[in-house]
Amino acid sequence: MRILVCGGAGYIGSHMSLALAECGHTVEVVDDLSTGHAAAVRWGTLHRGDLGDAAFIGPLLRRIQPDAVMHFAARSLVGESVADPALYYRNNVAATLTLLEAMRATVPRPFVFSSTAAVYGEPQCVPIDENHACAPINPYGVTKHTVERALADYWRAYRLPSVSLRYFNAAGAEAQARIGESHAPETHLIPRVLKSALDGGGPLTVFGDDYPTADGTCIRDYVHVEDLCQAHLLALERLCAQPSHEVFNLGNGRGYSVREVLQATAEVVGRPVAHRVGPRRAGDPAVLVADSGRAREILGWRPRRTDLSAIVDSAWRWHRRPAF
Ligand SMILES: NC(=O)c1ccc[n+]([C@@H]2O[C@H](COP(=O)([O-])OP(=O)(O)OC[C@H]3O[C@@H](n4cnc5c(N)ncnc54)[C@H](O)[C@@H]3O)[C@@H](O)[C@H]2O)c1
Incomplete structure (x- = not known):
């Protein structure tokens, strides 16, 4: 395809x-x-342009006639979304609607959407399954939830089939470390810990160690990026066989604390990671872990790289080489 x-x-x-x-x-x-990064486009043809530009995306879709669309393009920094919500509504909502309009103008094709655990907001219970209320607490989560709702409506009204995949924390890199995680600024814990280890110990702060968890630090759900991709392939297969609109959580199956990430990193890199404990950050729940039972049951998804050391090790092999 x-x-x-x-x-x-x-x-x-x-x-x-x-x-x-x-x-x-x-x-x-x-x-x-x-x-x-242009250098990360190694297995396809890059068409450089903004999805929000109807004069760019419409003709492109007509020309390449894709059999399916996978939509990862978004801004995804929570803090930035609070400071500049217009950027998020424009880029994550308006640009996605422009893309969907262009798709509606051709034949509706399966659409796989990158959503996020941020659509849930403060967890009322953990692990979080798809029936948990969606009450996002920042503009980033609201924009993702808005697109999810549009996709449900587009399926009902226009028969545009779609799947929303709610990722928890993507982590790791592909086995040969040809590509990997490279955000600026980097806000995700594992790459920040690794960068700190690489730089000989930058100012890494653990935000609070007085949470009601076994070691006092926050617990998050790290899912290997290759497992995420596997879920997308399964979702695409299902959309082609049974067009509909569905939502799936994608998580590891268990959570890991900040201290466990520091410990796993120390083992992988062979030295302790310098850090200090600071106060809690506003809006950080103690535990955020997915129930991915629906993806397992319906898509037959089986995440295989769930061990934290293996996740950190694959990320480390990427981070220790020159980035893009
Ligand atoms: N990384 C995570 O842990 C995580 C967790 C949950 C959800 N997500 C979602 O997954 C998706 C991918 O995340 P990522 O970490 O790979 O982000 P990323 O920033 O590395 O990738 C996003 C890509 O989209 C492009 N892009 C953004 N807006 C665009 C536009 N209007 N037109 C064309 N291209 C545009 C960017 O240049 C970038 O290459 C995002 O939608 C994000 O919200 C990520």
């Missing part, structure tokens, strides 16, 4: 392009390189 990967120059989109190419699919990447 010919798959359009929107945001294919980014962290997860570039891994998806590799996974699709390995399955024999033809990959077409749309990316404006606002946060991505």
Whole structure:
């Protein structure tokens, strides 16, 4: 199949392009390189442009006629979304609607959407399953939830089939470390810990060690990027066989604390990671862990790289080499 990967120059989109190419699919990447890297587009053709530009995306879709679209392109920094919500509504909502309009103007094709655990907001219970109320607490989560709702409506009204995949924390890198996570600024814990280890101990702060968890630090759900890609392939297969609109959580199956990440990193890099304990950050729940039972049951998804050391090790092999 010919798959359009929107945001294919980014962290997860570039891994998806590799996974699709390995399955024999033809990959077409749309990316404006606002946060991505041209060098990460190695398994497809890069069409540089903004999804929000109807004069760019419409003709492109007509020309390449993709069999399906995977949509990773978004801004995804919670703090930035609070400081500049207009950027998020414009880029994550308006640009996605422009893309969907262009798709509606051609034949509706399966659409796989990168959503997030941020749609849930403060967890009322853990692990979080898809029936948990969606009450996002920042503009980033609201924009993702808004697109999810649009996709449900587009399926009902226009029969545009879609799957929303709610990732928890994507982590790790592909086995040969040709691509990996490279955000600026980097806000995700594992790459920040690794960078700190690499720089000989930057100012890494653990935000609070007085949470009601076994070691007092926050627990998060780290899912290997290659496992995420596997779930996308399964979701695509299902959409092609049974068009509909569905939502799935994608998580590891268990959570790991900040201290466990520091410990696993120390073991992988062979030295302790310098850090200090600071106060809690506002809006950080103690535990955020997915119940991915629905993806397991319906998609037959089996995450295989769930061990924290293996996740950190794959990320370390990427981070210790020169980045893009
Ligand atoms: N990384 C995570 O842990 C995580 C967790 C939950 C959800 N997500 C979601 O997964 C998706 C991918 O995340 P990522 O970490 O790979 O991000 P990323 O920033 O590495 O990749 C996003 C890509 O989209 C491109 N892009 C953004 N806006 C665009 C536009 N208007 N037109 C064209 N290209 C555009 C960027 O240049 C970049 O290459 C995002 O939608 C994000 O919200 C990520």
